[in-house]
Amino acid sequence: DLYQAVTNQAGRYVQGGGCTSVGVAGLIHSGGFGSFSKGFGTAASGLLEAEVVTADGRALIVNACTNPDLFWAIKGGGGGSWGVMTRVTLRTHALPEFFGGAWGKIKASSDEAFRRLLARFFDFYSTHLFNPHWGEQVKIGSDNTLEISMVCQGLDPRQAPQIWAPFFAWVKAAPADFSATNELGARATPARHWWDIEGNPSMIQDKRPGAAPGHGWWKGDQGQVGAFLRGYDSLWLPATLLQGEQRQRLVDALFAGSRYKQIGLHFNKGLAGAPADVIAAALDTATSPALTEAFALAIIADGEGAAYPGMARAGVDLDAARRDARAIDRATAELSRVAPGAGSYVSESNFFNPRWQQAYWGEHYPRLQTIKRKYDPDGLFIVHNGVGSEDWSADGFTRLA
Ligand SMILES: Cc1cc2nc3c(=O)[nH]c(=O)nc-3n(C[C@H](O)[C@H](O)[C@H](O)COP(=O)(O)OP(=O)(O)OC[C@H]3O[C@@H](n4cnc5c(N)ncnc54)[C@H](O)[C@@H]3O)c2cc1C
16 A cells, blocks of 8 residues: 555555565665665664554654653564554655566586585675675575566666676576576566556565555565465574675585575675665664675565465474474574674564574664563553563463563
8 A cells, every 4th residue: 555655556665574474664674675775775764753552552753852661662672562653654766767586596517516606696796686685585595596586776777688788698608507497688667557456467466365466575475475484594694794805704604504404695684785874774673783784684584375374284394394394493503603793673583592582683782672671561451572571471460581
């Protein structure tokens, strides 16, 4: 609804989520990323003002001048911990003329060729894509595949394919080592139609009875609809890993980790390489500052198809689920070697993260605790691994401290 109103109808840009199923209030509390966050920042940093009903029943206006502490806390301090957000005012930006992307899937014929492919890709990424234009992701597969699903903003239909041409040419020049299992390509199209649902081959329209005509989701997100997760983890990878000899360590870690599980690198969820004002705005939110030093968020996750209560389907294979969960832990451990103490994105993270305070909020955690005590002294709003939850039993009903 937000994209339809702001972009399709008004011709402006607003920072919402990448997946169209993501709401607004939870996204702002998460920090929150869209496909173009490397250019426009997080959803939290786009918040100008909100109305929040706090634990004592008051409806407070929060902004940079009025209740600035609560304003800061709801910008990335985690959903369900501060009050009920009932109204928001978000910053909008001029809409670039074009959005676009690059796509394809490359399979290497050997482990050695795959390492070379990764090394070449990160050379290419560091010199051509590590900037505010490019976001979204690549997937590094256990089967020696590199799947590209990247997006760009502010590049015209000539520039986007031109940027990728040397990398694609390098891949095609070595057919014994690399094959494109999905066509390789890049393009840009008018930004105003990016979130069109009808007639957009990248979107699936919500055809359920009563669904609004402008509702739908990206085809690429279909696997997430109702998914049953077996495990999940994420790490912010520092941009220093792109520099000099560090780049080889990054490649080695990604190769080693991908032996256990596919690793997704979400470049739009790390703000290193973003404009200075975007970095400054993100540093003025509760999210861990590690976000601004990371070139990408690595996500390692797996699951199976939709599993709703009451739905007729085969039972969950618990042994396979546990094997998957362990494999995710092992892949994460390989990346942790090159990113020790890495931060993690609160809303796409490991439910069991033992150091969640530090991982989600870093040095901001003590300040968040102080604000929590001020606005919710009796702990009305407690969620799993949310600010202040360490003082409560796991079900959130009994105060421990
Ligand atoms: C399929 C899927 C795709 C995703 N894609 C992205 C993505 O592209 N980018 C990204 O950054 N994140 C993504 N996420 C994570 C997502 O940002 C968070 O789940 C976010 O919280 C969703 O916002 P929501 O408004 O839908 O919140 P909900 O999921 O409804 O709620 C999340 C939390 O926020 C609280 N909350 C909700 N509304 C309010 C309110 N009005 N006031 C106070 N607290 C509230 C809830 O109590 C809950 O604790 C995705 C998650 C899923 C499951």
